[in-house]
Amino acid sequence: MTDDALPSWNEGATKQAILDFVARATTPGADFVKVADRIAAFDNDGTLWSEQPLPPQFDFVFRRWGEEVKSDPSLAAIQPYKALVEHDMSFFAGVAAQDPATIETLLKAFSRSWTGSTPEQFDAEVRVWLETVKQPKFGVPYIELIYKPMLELIEYLKANEFRVFVCSGGGRDFMRTFAEEAWGIYKENVIGTAADYRYIDGQIIRAEEGLGGLDIGPGKPEHVFAQTGRLPVFAGGNADVDIELLESATFAIIVEHNDDAREFAYTSGAEKSFARAAELGWTVVSVKDDWNTVFGHIERV
Template sequence: MKVIQNTFLLFLFLGLIWSCRDQDANIAAPEYEVAVLVEDPLPSWNEGPAKQAIVAFVEGVTTEGSPSFVPEADRIATFDNDGNLWSEQPYYFQLQFAIDRVKAMAPDHPEWKSKQPFKALLEGDMEALMAEGEAGLIKLVMASHSGMTSEEFEAAVNNWLKTARHPRFNQPYNSLVYQPMLELLDYLRANGFTTFIVSGGGIDFMRPWTEGVYGIPPHQVVGSSIKTEFDYNDGNPVIRKLPELDFIDDKAGKPVGIHKYIGKKPIFASGNSDGDLQMMQYTASNPKGAFMLYLHHTDSEREWAYDRDSHIGGLDKGLDEAQKNGWTVIDMAKDWKMIYPFEL
């Protein structure tokens, strides 16, 4: 999906002054004065403390001679995905992908009709499905994500993104990305930052589409994973996905994932839930300085409003720590002029 951004580009030329050249008097040619209105790098953000804090931080770390200057090689920015770069309600989008995959596979698995959590899923009993807890959800992921080669799984993800529609907005799921965050990613990269996704979502679920949507290539995506193995496959080598968990990139797993896959401590971290708290704490400890950005879902009309008591993207301890430590918190209802690119 090609997301069209920077639609608020304005150029204003003022003060073009012309005069005649007096050859006898040998008058010098006139100077042309041009005043240009500088483009707003974050046009979908309302003016306010959050936007001001972001711009001030970026200007500080990119200005040589500034006490907060950070060399370009160390300008690492990490972003959670679910609920931070795209929506996550009424439940995580990857779960919907797993549900749709299980339904498509069900004719080949008659035993699922009487086996949980598949029985609840096939009967549309979401309450019973949620009652199965994390263990039940892992079973769904294992059934729907394993047994394929990496190429087959990528094709399944791309086909789902082309055909599946969100129940509220009737849009493809990868249209429900946040326009203000797309602008923020572009703004950081324009100022020498390298942007990474660090998400509890599946790494192989995100990699097929993040570059086209966010401008973040596959090798800059850190996520949860299931185990894989190399299969020579009679001279046509493939990576095959196994029905076993490998790494959970959530909560305390996020700093571990950053260390393992990025190798540098971020100076900028952005998230929306308690699952991102340890990433924020890790980033805050960077001696080069750091910026922590929490997205608070406060807009029940244009998106959803939820925080402390939500089973999806709960923000409780993280909100308290942000307030205590002076981290920047985005109030979605107040700080964002628009939510999604399709609103353009």
């Protein structure tokens, strides 16, 4: 890294607001935050990597379910397989918005697909997808579409003794597969919608049941607290399902997707969150105006 801890961020009010908050939080005074309380939590889809045209995990699972329908055509009569076969865009809109009822349907299918598997088996399947499947607009693997400015922000916070967590409605185990190499975040700092596990005959095996409910809406601060015993002082998100996480933090940023040339421009699923941002004074991060680089990796010290 250069002397500028956030080189992919343009100079301006947004970058300065982040720097000022971290300076206040780490300098003795009225806004000082003890090291033990320096918790930062970020959503993943649309906050740390691109989520269009659908969150990447859905590309992964839809491919698996497509193969399952080929093996068992009777699945085509039930959701979510039915929507896949019929190209039901209304169902997919619920997926993109992370609608709880739609997600519940998906979780049942997840159980059907991966119950009884080991973490190693699931990781291997995810890695094949990461290495072979390309995002349709950019023609590169999804793992190449992580936001470089956000990686710099994670490293900056870590350098200032923040513990950084990812808190996403997406699958915890899916994100854990690449968390350490992609984000520089340990697996245990990844919070997401999760399966339960059992230790059977010397192996950890994925159980049918979910663990702790959906990690969306109020589930986000609830899960952060359950894992850390604290609420975040710094939080980042981009959508309505992140409102409660952002509300729970002392300082919040919300990513505005308004650059169709370098990424995507959209507001669907984020209308309420930006209204709340205006009410509470969250810092809005404009992809178009605040980032001089969108995608890329960084060198870690």
